[in-house]
Amino acid sequence: MTAETQKEVGKVQTRKHTNDIQNITYEDEIMSKQAKTLTSEELRRVLDYVATRKHSIRNRALVLCSFYSGCRVGELSSLTYTDVVDDEGEVRNEIRLKAENTKTKEARIVFVNAKLKKELQQYASTYKPADTKLKFFYSQKRDSNGYNANTLTQFFHYLYKRAGVFGASSHSGRRTFITNLASKGVGVRVLMSLAGHKNISTTQAYIDVNDDMKRKAVELV
Numbered sequence: 001m002t003a004e005t006q007k008e009v010g011k012v013q014t015r016k017h018t019n020d021i022q023n024i025t026y027e028d029e030i031m032s033k034q035a036k037t038l039t040s041e042e043l044r045r046v047l048d049y050v051a052t053r054k055h056s057i058r059n060r061a062l063v064l065c066s067f068y069s070g071c072r073v074g075e076l077s078s079l080t081y082t083d084v085v086d087d088e089g090e091v092r093n094e095i096r097l098k099a100e101n102t103k104t105k106e107a108r109i110v111f112v113n114a115k116l117k118k119e120l121q122q123y124a125s126t127y128k129p130a131d132t133k134l135k136f137f138y139s140q141k142r143d144s145n146g147y148n149a150n151t152l153t154q155f156f157h158y159l160y161k162r163a164g165v166f167g168a169s170s171h172s173g174r175r176t177f178i179t180n181l182a183s184k185g186v187g188v189r190v191l192m193s194l195a196g197h198k199n200i201s202t203t204q205a206y207i208d209v210n211d212d213m214k215r216k217a218v219e220l221v
Contacts, residue, residue, distance in 0.1 A: 036167035037176040037208040043067060049163035055140075059159070061123035062137055066156070066173025068116035070195055073156065073170040074149040075101055075110075079136040081129055084120060089128075091120045097196075108196050178206045183213045 038046070043063075050059045065076060078101035086092055095110040102108060112120070127138065135146025147155065156170035178191055192203040 035169045035171035035175050036165070037179045037210075038067075038165065038168060038172055042165050042168075043176075046160065046163045046165055050159070057123050057126050058137060061119050062152075062155070063159070063173065064116060064119045066170075067176055068113060068119075069095075069110050070174045070177035071097075071110060072103055072174060072196075073152050074103065076137065077135070077147045077149050077152040081124075081132040081134060081136050084136045085124050085128075085132075089124070091117050091124060093117070102196055104196055104198055106196070108193075111194075175206050175208065178203065179208045179210075182207045183210075183216070 046063060047060060050056055050063060053059065062076070065071065066073075075097055078098070079095070083095055083097075084091060091112065093112055095112060097108050097110060099105050099107040129135075129138070137146050137152075139147050139151065153170045156168075156172075160166070160168035160172070174195070178195055181191055181194070182188070188200055188203055191207075192200050195203055195206065197203045
């Protein structure tokens with residue numbers, strides 16, 4: 001193979017890799033309403049798979065942060081260590097998202113419940129970057145500056161696929177978070193605020209009405 005041919009092959013491979021990333025990101029965007037909501041059994045399957053792989057503590061924290069906070073993948077990838085952990089090494093009860101890191105370009109507070117705080121604290125106890133301004137979720141190397149929105153989208157895409165949960169995407173945790181709260185009677189205005197939506201109709205589109213919700217509804221008659 002000539003040097004010129006090798007150069008052309010390299011260009012094709014680079015374009016293919018770029019297209020793969022764009023396709024996965026585009027898939028995440030169009031699946032914001034259709035992304036699969038996971039049952040507790042499916043979430044357990046994902047966590048069981050995570051436990052057998054490298055970076056299990058980080059990956060468990062990432063998955064549960066998606067399911068227990070409802071953050072968008074871009075918001076998760078933007079979190080710095082100091083956004084999540086205070087000067088005493090404790091996970092904060094409230095995480096403040098900067099306006100430039102949210103889809104709506106409006107700052108908001110993510111409330112950390114007891115279950116999520118426990119998971120994040122366990123992860124934080126095993127990882128502290130030399131520079132606490134670096135990302136909270138490191139990528140493959142601990143001294144890297146973590147994931148960006150595209151690479152984290154890929155992470156979830158392949159994680160669910162390898163765990164045998166098909167139809168799920170990086171939006172599944174967020175959609176499951178909203179649906180689970182709706183099924184427990186949380187009002188749509190509260191859900192809208194927690195999700196960082198501007199319109200109630202957007203929040204309503206995220207709620208996956210299932211048989212269990214309908215079963216509980218008819219019991220109220």
